Amino acid sequence: MYSDKVYEHFMCPQNVRSLPFADAKGSAGDPACGDSVTFYIMVQNDVIEDISYLVFGCVGSIATSSMTSVLAKGKTLEEAMKISEQDIIDALDGLPEDKVHCSNLGVSALREAIMEYRSKEEKSIKNK
Numbered sequence: 001m002y003s004d005k006v007y008e009h010f011m012c013p014q015n016v017r018s019l020p021f022a023d024a025k026g027s028a029g030d031p032a033c034g035d036s037v038t039f040y041i042m043v044q045n046d047v048i049e050d051i052s053y054l055v056f057g058c059v060g061s062i063a064t065s066s067m068t069s070v071l072a073k074g075k076t077l078e079e080a081m082k083i084s085e086q087d088i089i090d091a092l093d094g095l096p097e098d099k100v101h102c103s104n105l106g107v108s109a110l111r112e113a114i115m116e117y118r119s120k121e122e123k124s125i126k127n128k
């Protein structure tokens with residue numbers, strides 16, 4: 001069974017929308033179940049000022065994506081990079097055993113977005 005927190009984030013996902021002018025984006029998917037998510041970040045002074053995502057998937061992937069966005073918003077890139085799957089599971093008061101892998105989607109997509117942002121930043125510094 002899902003926790004109340006999981007239902008809360010599934011029924012009312014936080015920060016879900018596209019962010020057309022995002023500074024960077026990252027995607028992750030699980031070929032075994034077909035679920036996928038793309039995260040978008042807006043960064044200012046190394047802090048994630050805004051974050052959003054579009055997710056296609058199960059209750060677990062929607063709730064974990066929502067919680068990933070909540071935990072990452074307002075964090076520095078370094079802090080956000082350290083958000084783990086276990087952090088997401090704990091913040092949701094647990095996940096059923098067969099849904100633990102769902103926590104990987106949002107975390108992986110967020111890390112991809114951060115890496116893309118850093119890569120763009122490095123290129124722009126080199127081009128100056």
Ligand code: FES
Binds near residue numbers: 034
């Ligand atoms: S069932 Fe695979 S991510 Fe949710």
